[in-house]
Amino acid sequence: MKENTLRLIGKPRRRVDGRAKVTGQTKFADDIMLPRMLHCKLLRSSVPHARIVRIDTSRALAHPGVHLVLTGKDFQVPYGILPVSQDEYPLQPEHVRFVGDPVAAVIARDELTAFEALDLIDVEYEPLRTFSTPEESLEHEQPRIHDYGDRGNIHKAVSLAFGDVDKAFAAADEVFEDTFFYQGNTHLPIEQHASVAAKDPDGKLVLWSSTQTPHYVHRAIARALQMRPAHIRVVAMPNGGGFGGKSDPFHHEIVVCKAALLLDRPVKICLTREEVFYCHRGRHPVLMQFKTGVKRDGTITGVHLKTLLDGGAYGSYGVASMFYTGALQTVTYHIPTYKFQGCRVFTNKPPCGPKRGHGTPQSRFGQEVQLDKIAEKLAIDPAELRLRIVEKPDTLTANYLQVTTTGLTECIRRIVAASDWKTRFRKLPHGRGLGLACSSYLSGAGLPIYFNDLPHSGVQLKLDRSGGVAAFCGATEIGQGSDDVLVGCVAEVLGIDPLDIRAVTGDTDLTPVDLGSYSSRVTLMMGNAAIQAAERARELLADAVSRKLEIPKGRLVFAERRVFDAEDPDKGVSFSEAVCLAEAAFGTIGTTGSYTPPKLGGRYKGGGVGPSPTYSYSAAVVEVEVDASTGWIHVPRVWIAHDIGRALNPTLVRGQVEGGVYMALGEALMEEQEFRRLPKRLSDALVHKFPSILEYKSPTTLEMPEVFTELIENPDPRGPFGAKEAGQGPLLPVMPAVANAVYDAVGVRIDEVPITPEKILKALEAKAAGKSPRYGPAKFADVPWPETLQVPPPWEGGDGKAINSPPKAAKEPARKSPATEAVQS
Amino acid sequence: MMRLPYFRYLAPRTVHEAADLLAASAGDAMLVAGGTDVLPNMKRRQQVPGTLVGLRQVAELKQMTNGDGLRIGAGMTLTEVVSRLKIPGPYAALRQAAVQVATPHIRNVGTLGGNLCLDTRCNYYDQNYEWRKAINFCMKKDGKTCWVATSSPKCLAVSSTDTAPALLALQATVTLVSAEKTRQIALADLYRNDGIHYLTRQPTEILTAIDVPRLGGWRSTYWKLRRRGSFDFPVLSVAAALKFAPDGSVEDARIVLGAVASRPLETPAASASLIGQRLTDEAIARASELAAVPARPMDNTDFTLAWRKRVARDFVTYALREVRGDDVSKLRLSVARQLV
Numbered sequence A: 001m002k003e004n005t006l007r008l009i010g011k012p013r014r015r016v017d018g019r020a021k022v023t024g025q026t027k028f029a030d031d032i033m034l035p036r037m038l039h040c041k042l043l044r045s046s047v048p049h050a051r052i053v054r055i056d057t058s059r060a061l062a063h064p065g066v067h068l069v070l071t072g073k074d075f076q077v078p079y080g081i082l083p084v085s086q087d088e089y090p091l092q093p094e095h096v097r098f099v100g101d102p103v104a105a106v107i108a109r110d111e112l113t114a115f116e117a118l119d120l121i122d123v124e125y126e127p128l129r130t131f132s133t134p135e136e137s138l139e140h141e142q143p144r145i146h147d148y149g150d151r152g153n154i155h156k157a158v159s160l161a162f163g164d165v166d167k168a169f170a171a172a173d174e175v176f177e178d179t180f181f182y183q184g185n186t187h188l189p190i191e192q193h194a195s196v197a198a199k200d201p202d203g204k205l206v207l208w209s210s211t212q213t214p215h216y217v218h219r220a221i222a223r224a225l226q227m228r229p230a231h232i233r234v235v236a237m238p239n240g241g242g243f244g245g246k247s248d249p250f251h252h253e254i255v256v257c258k259a260a261l262l263l264d265r266p267v268k269i270c271l272t273r274e275e276v277f278y279c280h281r282g283r284h285p286v287l288m289q290f291k292t293g294v295k296r297d298g299t300i301t302g303v304h305l306k307t308l309l310d311g312g313a314y315g316s317y318g319v320a321s322m323f324y325t326g327a328l329q330t331v332t333y334h335i336p337t338y339k340f341q342g343c344r345v346f347t348n349k350p351p352c353g354p355k356r357g358h359g360t361p362q363s364r365f366g367q368e369v370q371l372d373k374i375a376e377k378l379a380i381d382p383a384e385l386r387l388r389i390v391e392k393p394d395t396l397t398a399n400y401l402q403v404t405t406t407g408l409t410e411c412i413r414r415i416v417a418a419s420d421w422k423t424r425f426r427k428l429p430h431g432r433g434l435g436l437a438c439s440s441y442l443s444g445a446g447l448p449i450y451f452n453d454l455p456h457s458g459v460q461l462k463l464d465r466s467g468g469v470a471a472f473c474g475a476t477e478i479g480q481g482s483d484d485v486l487v488g489c490v491a492e493v494l495g496i497d498p499l500d501i502r503a504v505t506g507d508t509d510l511t512p513v514d515l516g517s518y519s520s521r522v523t524l525m526m527g528n529a530a531i532q533a534a535e536r537a538r539e540l541l542a543d544a545v546s547r548k549l550e551i552p553k554g555r556l557v558f559a560e561r562r563v564f565d566a567e568d569p570d571k572g573v574s575f576s577e578a579v580c581l582a583e584a585a586f587g588t589i590g591t592t593g594s595y596t597p598p599k600l601g602g603r604y605k606g607g608g609v610g611p612s613p614t615y616s617y618s619a620a621v622v623e624v625e626v627d628a629s630t631g632w633i634h635v636p637r638v639w640i641a642h643d644i645g646r647a648l649n650p651t652l653v654r655g656q657v658e659g660g661v662y663m664a665l666g667e668a669l670m671e672e673q674e675f676r677r678l679p680k681r682l683s684d685a686l687v688h689k690f691p692s693i694l695e696y697k698s699p700t701t702l703e704m705p706e707v708f709t710e711l712i713e714n715p716d717p718r719g720p721f722g723a724k725e726a727g728q729g730p731l732l733p734v735m736p737a738v739a740n741a742v743y744d745a746v747g748v749r750i751d752e753v754p755i756t757p758e759k760i761l762k763a764l765e766a767k768a769a770g771k772s773p774r775y776g777p778a779k780f781a782d783v784p785w786p787e788t789l790q791v792p793p794p795w796e797g798g799d800g801k802a803i804n805s806p807p808k809a810a811k812e813p814a815r816k817s818p819a820t821e822a823v824q825s
Numbered sequence B: 001m002m003r004l005p006y007f008r009y010l011a012p013r014t015v016h017e018a019a020d021l022l023a024a025s026a027g028d029a030m031l032v033a034g035g036t037d038v039l040p041n042m043k044r045r046q047q048v049p050g051t052l053v054g055l056r057q058v059a060e061l062k063q064m065t066n067g068d069g070l071r072i073g074a075g076m077t078l079t080e081v082v083s084r085l086k087i088p089g090p091y092a093a094l095r096q097a098a099v100q101v102a103t104p105h106i107r108n109v110g111t112l113g114g115n116l117c118l119d120t121r122c123n124y125y126d127q128n129y130e131w132r133k134a135i136n137f138c139m140k141k142d143g144k145t146c147w148v149a150t151s152s153p154k155c156l157a158v159s160s161t162d163t164a165p166a167l168l169a170l171q172a173t174v175t176l177v178s179a180e181k182t183r184q185i186a187l188a189d190l191y192r193n194d195g196i197h198y199l200t201r202q203p204t205e206i207l208t209a210i211d212v213p214r215l216g217g218w219r220s221t222y223w224k225l226r227r228r229g230s231f232d233f234p235v236l237s238v239a240a241a242l243k244f245a246p247d248g249s250v251e252d253a254r255i256v257l258g259a260v261a262s263r264p265l266e267t268p269a270a271s272a273s274l275i276g277q278r279l280t281d282e283a284i285a286r287a288s289e290l291a292a293v294p295a296r297p298m299d300n301t302d303f304t305l306a307w308r309k310r311v312a313r314d315f316v317t318y319a320l321r322e323v324r325g326d327d328v329s330k331l332r333l334s335v336a337r338q339l340v
Helices: A018-022 A058-062 A111-118 A134-139 A165-170 A214-224 A251-263 A273-279 A318-324 A360-378 A382-389 A408-418 A482-494 A522-549 A575-586 A650-669 A734-746 A757-768 B015-024 B038-043 B078-084 B089-099 B104-109 B112-116 B129-134 B163-169 B268-274 B281-292 B305-324 B329-336
Strands: A038-044 A050-056 A066-071 A102-108 A122-127 A154-162 A174-182 A194-199 A205-209 A232-236 A267-270 A286-294 A300-310 A338-345 A432-442 A457-463 A469-473 A501-505 A556-559 A562-565 A568-574 A590-595 A615-626 A633-643 A675-677 A686-688 A706-712 B008-010 B029-032 B051-054 B064-067 B069-073 B173-177 B182-186 B206-212 B218-225 B236-244 B250-258
Touching (some): A102 A111, A102 A251, A214 A232, A214 A251, A522 A556, A522 A568, A522 A575, A522 A590, A556 A568, A633 A734, B064 B078, B078 B104, B112 B206, B236 B305, B281 B305
Parallel strands (some): A038 A267, A469 A501
Antiparallel strands (some): A038 A102, A154 A338, A174 A286, A457 A590, A556 A562, B069 B206
């Protein structure tokens, strides 16, 4: 067969699900209405940390219209997204850990009735000491929020050394030490989580849900309800935005499943916006310290990074999030010696987890702001400094991550040119400034969440005599355009129109497993699987057509819905005729394709977080205007370049890049998942400051600056048609670029996000008073680090294994139940 | 989803009929015009009236007349007010305030009367039922303590109406109609500095019309501080109306601050400092300092209170510079993200 030059891939196209979305025909989970359907509401803890003494549901059960009330007693088995953190129950049986933790469920004829009945459930709590900050959790080991984890309220702490950083600092001309804080923030998808569960006519369970990870939800339900997985079907409905917030199996999903099974009626739940803030799993607040040694020319000799993550009340993806804060520094810049110490603690707040960029934006912020300080001290232009230190292609980094291709150098050059950087940086009038920053991100996690050596993505094709093709894949459309990627890849290989293909996705009964829409993995993994399936189908069709037309297979072209002779294009058959010929020759035409990442990563403990088949790169310049009297900050323009490998559909890629810039500006300038304590003598309350889409400030279209996007295309051999990810990476450089631009504008460092007018003004006032012109954390916390695992980097003869024995965290004697430790007040 | 509680809905067609219905269901009824304030409050169970008396079909509330000054029906939507004030003349402050309320969707249903009677707002109060339960409620609804300042004997919820400061600066009066009587009062007398009893309007009264005097020789403006260029309530606002003598000196002045107390706050000292002066930079600076003095923002809105207090004088400066005739469009674009 002749390799087609690309016809569809790389050209801007309207996405396949665009029509349904703009005409309002896309069916989301909350759009599902079934006959005899009941409605569910969850009673959530009104106290931040307590033992449940007693729950009395009798008044609620007697309320007219109530069909069922469930409590923790109805669920025996815990679950959780990571095998190491199986710490959640659908309803808490004995221990509540934050305001919003579910304790009971009411299933009633309508939502209002269920809501009214919630107030009729009597819960008696015995309060426990509450922890609102990581520092408090480090200080007090008792009571424990969980009875697992490294010690006290430390969920997980690690210490990894790739070479000797002390030696590296000794060899440096300058050593910089900076502390930063990155505030937590949440995903804020427009669609609130919704789920409907029902028994199908065969008596098996079906769950329709707004989830990014139907496969993991499938497994969690089977575990939590102790059911045969083959009798559970999970259908991921199109998500009205996910951003990582719908990647965990959730309480409400399991509760409606249980209720539907018990009542044999469909049961629906649609969370309120407040409840979405309680589900959270968003950005971890991270306190961090970067110690970096550099030579006079900017070359890095070594980096020592410490991070402290406020995990909230449950594990979620937290162990992975913690490792991610230390994973990708080396993929961006060449760091010959690297030490990473990370610690995640539990607090009595909604659990943190993966949000767009998962664990990497926090330390990316610190590193990029520090590089700006380094550049100034060394009197090197910040763009030039980065050009000198970017990680090279085909490199195995100090922590054993494999860089294949990198377009970072080109990204930097493009934004420098586009923003007129060289004539404007440090030369704009006071109050106006430019800042620059870079980043890298995974194109799919190299390892699955639970250990297995199965493919990460599978695609199945069914070719119809009509010329239509059905493409089945477990991937989940969360608005990012995965259906379009699936259809685009298949259409390209088979030479047909995207509209000829039906995508059937995210359905555990109908589609082969894809691990889910997280870690920017779908385009690369599903794309490769789709290409393989389509190439296998093309092979069958080519065989049949070649025999029929007596043309050598190598000369056949698949294009324009035809299969024809490259040397005589008039000689050929239509695509549907080709399918019929193949079906006559081989029987029903169906093919599969699958993708398993190559073996990647070091073999040290923690080496599984960070490996990816390939990495994307981004660079951004942000322009700001700062009013020196009020600190008011305005962002008029952003230039961003993204190394996409190849843009499968540039319209979608630009959408992702610009969406990333938008979300990044929210994090940079205003978004905060903030909590509030009341005066201690009057109240033990610890509540989310304002779980509301109005008062949780996220930018609107009016705040959106002009964005100039450049796509750098340098096809990666591991990507489908050379493609890398676009969903997460472009968010990363924007926050530090804003901070660096503020410094250029008014000469103060804001070493934390969000960068608010208040903080800028405080820094300006400090500067005017002759103090350090800076706003940010004073020092890193006192963390009891475990023994450091020594992993020599590749250039010191390392093989990816630790050379000392795995450290054991200093474990204190196990206590029976954390919940029995009431606070003596 | 959060659901509305059950309630009875009455739909009178005249003010008279509405006033009678209100009187008849004494204590249990509330008025609803656009519903953009009361309906979300009901969903959060901040207000749970058994009866809503709807004003949507009362045609006499939807008229604007131009005679000696301006008479605006309280039932006009904010969008209608804005579009009727295309050439606002001395009433620029009203137009700028109305156009900056919330979002286009909300302005399309929310009314001017509703915005004047907007419930006071507070981070401890504008929360759903479960959240308020988690703090054991607050003084304004179901609780005893004001969590903003726990020793405060009165509720400190914030007046968050945009149009009230503007109309106060424009010396508006309002008409209140009940089954018994009709009275006209200065808009300033509609408000009390108390987060719970923030209106002097009786529960049986309907705010039917707003009258603004002719205001020959006056110029006015409205500046609003909020995190975002749309959607948000003010956390500080400045309405300024100044009358100029033919020689360019200030003959009369009204500077009113919004969102820094439980009522719109007039700043007589600042206003007085301008009388007889030309609007020089120095005069503006002096008036701005004086205007900021009575501002008492509390820690119950967006942004920190210290910062809101600190920038009050900047915002008064912006307003006075605009009234002077400076081109402040760049500043406006930076602060409001839009030209208003």
